[in-house]
Amino acid sequence: MSQSDAASDPRARLSHDDLLAAGLADWRKLVDRLKARFRTGDFATGLELVDRVGAAAEEADHHPDVSLTYSEVIVTLRSHDVGGITSRDVDLARRISEIAAGLGAAADTTGLTQLEAGLDTPDGSRLAPFYAALLGAEVKDGEPVDPSGQVPTIWFQEPAEPEDAGSPLPPDDHEQRWHLDVWVPHDEGERRLAAVLAAGGRLVSDAEAPSFWVVADADGNRSCICTPLDRS
Template structure:
């Protein structure tokens, strides 16, 4: 094993996460994410109890969402801003608990949402949106540590000579917000197909499979993003 896959302080690449063989889990944005179909609330509570005990034992705590039919678990090493061997180890234990309880893993539809605002990116709007959302302003955007609202980031729109905009037809100047919808590496094309079947239009696939630019019937654009081809 490489030093990165055993060093608890080293961020893992997407390829290293795939090599770990976590069939129940997917890398979405900078997090490991899994959904376990419990079928009833009692099984979900039992799974959460086991996750909590293992997390305390490891001193490494995931975000857990419990609803009637499922438990969604998100793992990330916040101190390094990504996925480490600590997340891999805890993910394996959680998958074991789910299997023992008969909760079936389902990776379809796993998603992380990032609203993005086209602006100068100089931080002048950060304090406003932090106050509005009850969050904190940081480099490049706004983050809510409690997880109640998604992170908001500020993107400098491409200028006329920027290659990022070379493949895109002109955008409605009134649209400044867009959604970056992050999905697992094996979900991007399926999500794109669903969007097109629902009446959406493909604006550009020049950066696929890293991301596809799509728009709705009114011309409002969003991006379907994956971790592929990102270095």
């Protein structure tokens, strides 16, 4: 499907290239959702922004997730019926940006993050009910998912074989089954990597960059810095 076809079909999932072409300067794609942060500076302005966003969402019959704190509002958009981002999200994102600008709430994409936890296991389906119960979540497509968004999504992956030369995870003597997937915007990956290295981290592999970098802390515990770049 071409970019123009996807943009005109409200049920078609949009690619990262589609979203870049849409020119949503205030928004970034993180995993399968759009996210924006608006710096309000005070609680009253944030509350007004949330109220107006709610009214716009009701008018569009398309509803975002909204987080309000004293000095900022974070808005997340996703078309749950298709499991991704569609033109409905793009349209509402544009409207929300207009509302925020009208209130003097500046967009700030710096530091936008989406966290997932990955567990190396050959039998994730067997473990999924336990983690769903532990986190107050539910099992969807074989993984624990919290519809309220209070805890990160947990996903399972087959452990890499140490002798697998094609693995982006070179073997070492540090055993680890859990790792964090830290999703950042397409233009944030290298900055986040530089910050991690400056803070004492170690680059384990950049074989899959800019899709993801594997990093480790001083004790060898690994995590991945992930972006939407170079993904199908």
